[in-house]
Amino acid sequence: MAKQKTPSAPARTKKERDAATEKKIVTLATDVAKRSLAGNEPIVRVPTRTKSNTLWNKKKGILQMGPAAQERGLFNLSQAKSFMQTMLHSSSIKDLIAAEKTLSLRGMFYKGLHTVAGTKEKTFADQDESDGILEDLEVSLAALREELHIFAKKAGTMVGNITIIDSGDEIDCRRMGSGGYAIPSIVEPDVIKFKKCDAKFVLHVEKNTVWSRFNEDRFWEKHNCILTEGGGQPPRGVRRLLRRLNEELGLPVYCLLDCDPWGHYIYSVIKQGSISLAFESERLAIPDVKYLGIRASDYRACGLSDDVQIALNDTDIKRAKEIAAYPWFEGHKGWQREIAGMLNNGFKMEVESLITKDISYVTETYVPERLKAKDWLE
């Protein structure tokens, strides 16, 4: 498999990174102050996070953010409020850096929440508004979320032949019981260090239920691997950890996802990054991740019963066609065939459908056979 690579970003101390982030925020505020006092409209440049501004870097095999940016001005009726919110959150982040503390997304929502002086209007209507502003800030400041001292809730589980050090605590992922190790939101080297790894590959499954099946069957032990799960679309912490395992330890990553457009897109995101977080693709994407299944052909190949079919609805069909048209899938014969196969079937299948064969069919037969036959999509 791939050789161990050096980390993409030069390792900096936490202090250095904090100082850099703080400087960026002060620059932003100084610009606003200068423009205001000079009689110009204060603006914040926010790179656009839309599909149209997402570029497919074929060489690197990842999605990257394009050059388009929006100028968010105070004197634009539709932007005035978000401008104000951007300034509020900037101020909050500076406070966090100074206090050397981190807050969750929800915590940030509450930190910025108050009533605008003299009105009955709240600064943030809901957490979604706040989350959006924070994502904007990440891109405008070109700083990672963890550099802004913000984390998301934990949503991912890991177990396997690896020992890590999380914030100074040594964690042996072989001894995690039935629950597994919860992957935190921030998994940068200053939080999580890899101490000892015997595993030869990583198997990432879509959801917790499937993960439990594998864990109960001690799959990771039998096949000497790491088993992860991301609760559907994996959050950034999970993706970053997979990337580090792949990049730093040179472990190949295999995915076991549902056979539906949702599953296909999860694979796409893990492989080349997402549209909304295209600016983070460089450190999140795993271009050589492999898609083990479920494949559209498995219905026949595994001899599954009619009962496991879940009919594709109109939204599914539309989404499947959209995915097929993405530039990174467009020229890929294997994927074109796979999506066409699913559309031909006219139904989708979940990983759990394999349970109809046998409770441990997926862990004892399906995955080992695929790995052995190197039968996957890339």
Next chain:
Amino acid sequence: MAAKEAAVVAEPKKKSATPKVDAESMATRQRDISVSEFFAKNRHLLGFDNPRKAMLTTIKEAVDNSLDACEEAEILPEIAVIIEDLEPTRPATAKSSRYRVTVVDNGPGIVRKQVENIFGRLLYGSKFHRLKMSRGQQGIGISAAGMYGLITTGRPMAIFTKPKAGQPTHHIELAMNTKTNRAEVTFDKEVKVFPPDRLRNLTAGTRALAEQSGFLTAEEFPTGTSVSIELDGKYQRGRGSVDEFLELTAIANPHARIVFVPPTRVTEDDEPDVLTAAEASAAAVAKVTTETNGVIVFPRGVHELPRETKEIQPHPKGIELGILLQMLKDYEATEKGGTLFKFLQECFCRVSASTASGMCESIGLTSRTKVADIGPPQAEKLFKVFQESKLAPPPTDCLAPIGVRQLLAGMLKGVRAEFYAASSREADVYRGRPFQIEAAIAFGGELPGDETARVIRFANRVPLLFQQSACSSFKAVSETGWKNYNLSQPRGGIPVGPLVIMIHMASVWVPFTSESKEAIADYDEIRKEMKLALMECGRKLGTYLRKRQRMRREGLRRDVFERYIGEIAKAVHAIMGADPKAIYDALLEQANARTAVADQVLDEDGKVIKDEEPSGPDDDGVLIVHDAIAPAVAQLSSTPFAPLDFGNTAKKQSGAGVTGKSNTSSKAGSKASSKSGSKSAARANSKPDSAASPKRTAKKAPESAARTELRARAAKAASRKPGSNKSSNDGPRLF
């Protein structure tokens, strides 16, 4: 007519008794019908259909006469209308009750020998035979009112008249004999005092007003007439009431001062639902009045009398063949041997020497042809020539339009709105009679927004209160496309919205649909002029509404910016320590500059009537009341911004007191304009006298009330210039 019918009905009886009825015997029963008798039986034709309307008509006729008399004698009218309750013990629900109506004016008075004729005869008057603009026309009104009183109460009408200052006053009581159409004098004495002392001491209110020399003083009434009629009537407020009539009269006659003493007891309405709606509308037309102790004073708005009108000769196109024949006959009778040429020149207007000779030639006669030699065939030819000839329209100095400036002043005084527009058309002609249409509209402000527009109609300055839908003006309003002016209008109906539409027709002869003078007949020429006048007003309103929309939008924008500026200044300060006040001020200045339209439009259109400079009618006939609009703009921010603590609030703004005040005033206004709907509902629940609530009290002498009001509003408007930092839109939010 009635008498004739009676005769016919009586006939069969007689036939059976004495079968031999011939022309001879019938002839014994065929006789003259007195006009008085005719109208006594058909009183609804004159507007005495029911007790409530009888009361109104009586007052209307008396007030019309008073105003006409004052104007003709070039006296600024001073009129008192007093209703006394003669049966105060009667239950309030009674269908009718006995009242005494007294109308006193400071007109020229009436010489003794004419009193019987003027008050005691129907169809007797000075106004019928001439072509001159006046309120009264036929000479029926006041005599009919007296007759109605006599019929319902048996009491004669009492007249006090003083035709010459320093001379005694005639006190005469008249009872009309309907059979003879003549008055019988039941009392005739000379007294010293005018106006009668008794009237000043009626109520606490009249006594108080009289003490301030504001009510029936001998100085104000050196000459004059007082008419009292006792009648069976009903006094009730609301649509079509005495109150409304006087209110509207005050609008159309800003040169008159009217004092109204309503009866102590108001008849309760038996259909409260209907009335509450009417009350709400009536309340919407609030008055610039002072009301103390129940006495309502409609102050004088302007001190010039309306233009003196000239009497004119008929226009050739305005007569019928029969009338031409009669005129020829009359001319021959007075001017023995007069020529046709002279006849044409003397008896008609707009016939010059050359047109006269041209007309003579075109019917094959010469200028020297004598009138006596013209037979019916030639007369008919002449009539045709009249119709075909190209003649200038009749002269218009016989008309006294209210005028754009006075229209605006009148509307401003009577209707509390935010936008006023008026237009006065050029005179035009229907059936050879000159007429002139004026229209005014008031929009917004406190007018109810969810009802159909109120149409107020006037003919020769007299309000028309009934038969709205039969009136030409009503049709003109429905036919005007109000949707073009950003108003909603149901198909073929009256527009809906906070709108009052006023239409005035001035003419030497207003074509009423009936003797009670309630609706203008629907002549195409008249309706066309009305529509043109309305369209002119409508266009101005449309322009204004579009501007206002933009202004509101800009105001809203500014408001959004202002809201967040404080937060931004604080955040920037927290991040990099910049002076928050400096940033706040800099951003606020930018916000105001960027939304300058919100100010600009206010000023651009702030064309306020300048009362001091009689520079002729206002060019564009538009008036905007700023304190009724501005608040809507500042509506969202009407709660003053809480002070942000920047630590350096030492430099407080100097004009804090001023700004604070204007802020509160705009707050009150904003509620009114934004919630006009709910407000009108709230009003509907309260009683009318209290509901007419924002009765603006005149601060100085009542005459100058309207003027003071105008000036106050103008001053307010001027204080809202952009750039001036003390304007209410700046500062107060923060410090």
